[in-house]
Amino acid sequence: MIEFDDVAYSYGGEALLSGVSARIAPGTFHFLTGPSGAGKTTLLKLAYLQLRPTAGRLSLFGKDVTGIERDQVARMRRRIGFVHQDCQFLDHLPIAENVALPLLVSGREASGADLKDLLSWVGLSRRAGALPPELSGGERQRAALARAVMSDPEIVIADEPTGNVDWEMSLRLLTLLVELNRMGKTILVATHDLTLIRQAKAQVSARVLRVGGGTMVPAGAEL
Numbered sequence: 001m002i003e004f005d006d007v008a009y010s011y012g013g014e015a016l017l018s019g020v021s022a023r024i025a026p027g028t029f030h031f032l033t034g035p036s037g038a039g040k041t042t043l044l045k046l047a048y049l050q051l052r053p054t055a056g057r058l059s060l061f062g063k064d065v066t067g068i069e070r071d072q073v074a075r076m077r078r079r080i081g082f083v084h085q086d087c088q089f090l091d092h093l094p095i096a097e098n099v100a101l102p103l104l105v106s107g108r109e110a111s112g113a114d115l116k117d118l119l120s121w122v123g124l125s126r127r128a129g130a131l132p133p134e135l136s137g138g139e140r141q142r143a144a145l146a147r148a149v150m151s152d153p154e155i156v157i158a159d160e161p162t163g164n165v166d167w168e169m170s171l172r173l174l175t176l177l178v179e180l181n182r183m184g185k186t187i188l189v190a191t192h193d194l195t196l197i198r199q200a201k202a203q204v205s206a207r208v209l210r211v212g213g214g215t216m217v218p219a220g221a222e223l
């Protein structure tokens with residue numbers, strides 16, 4: 001589903017990542033962990049085609065995407081939901097409209113029932129009309145997750161989804177991600193939170209990839 005084959009990435013002169021090889025199979029749940037600045041967000045952006053490898057090969061959905069054209073990028077991205085670290089809402093639009101936006105921009109109509117179900121699933125039915133700045137950190141993260149899955153993507157990528165929320169909310173977000181995985185979606189989550197990873201492993205067979213020293217390797221069994 002996502003395959004890194006000897007991928008390298010550099011933001012300028014010095015290489016940040018090199019020799020990254022990993023295969024994220026369909027329906028799996030993976031965490032990326034590692035120190036701040038190691039390159040977790042960069043790897044997620046590569047998987048979302050927001051960045052292109054400076055060397056190596058990247059495949060998505062069984063297709064080599066290393067040099068694909070812009071219009072194909074848009075098509076591929078529709079199959080991926082991305083939860084950004086900072087959520088990235090349009091602050092002048094109510095939450096319900098923000099959540100429906102990915103469908104609208106891709107020219108499809110959001111069904112009222114689907115939107116209602118999705119907001120209810122993330123526990124935000126009563127906040128549908130609120131503006132993003134009026135929401136708490138945990139509500140924003142749940143809304144960002146709802147927006148990411150609005151167009152029924154095959155892969156859900158989340159960058160530190162529990163970064164700014166308390167433990168109870170972290171567990172709630174984790175439960176939503178686990179539910180998505182049980183529905184067959186491939187989940188890729190970057191997190192510093194080793195306790196969250198241990199908690200997830202009690203619920204699903206999550207695999208852990210450690211990013212550090214310029215590359216990414218499977219973490220040992222201690223996690």
Ligand SMILES: Nc1ncnc2c1ncn2[C@@H]1O[C@H](COP(=O)(O)OP(=O)(O)OP(=O)(O)O)[C@@H](O)[C@H]1O
Pocket residue numbers: 011016034035036037038039040041042043
């Ligand atoms: N647009 C950019 N231009 C130049 N350097 C960048 C850019 N984005 C990230 N970097 C650098 O690349 C390195 C890796 O950043 P990245 O955000 O991928 O790390 P991370 O592991 O996700 O960190 P964190 O856990 O703090 O979010 C950092 O040193 C960062 O400063």
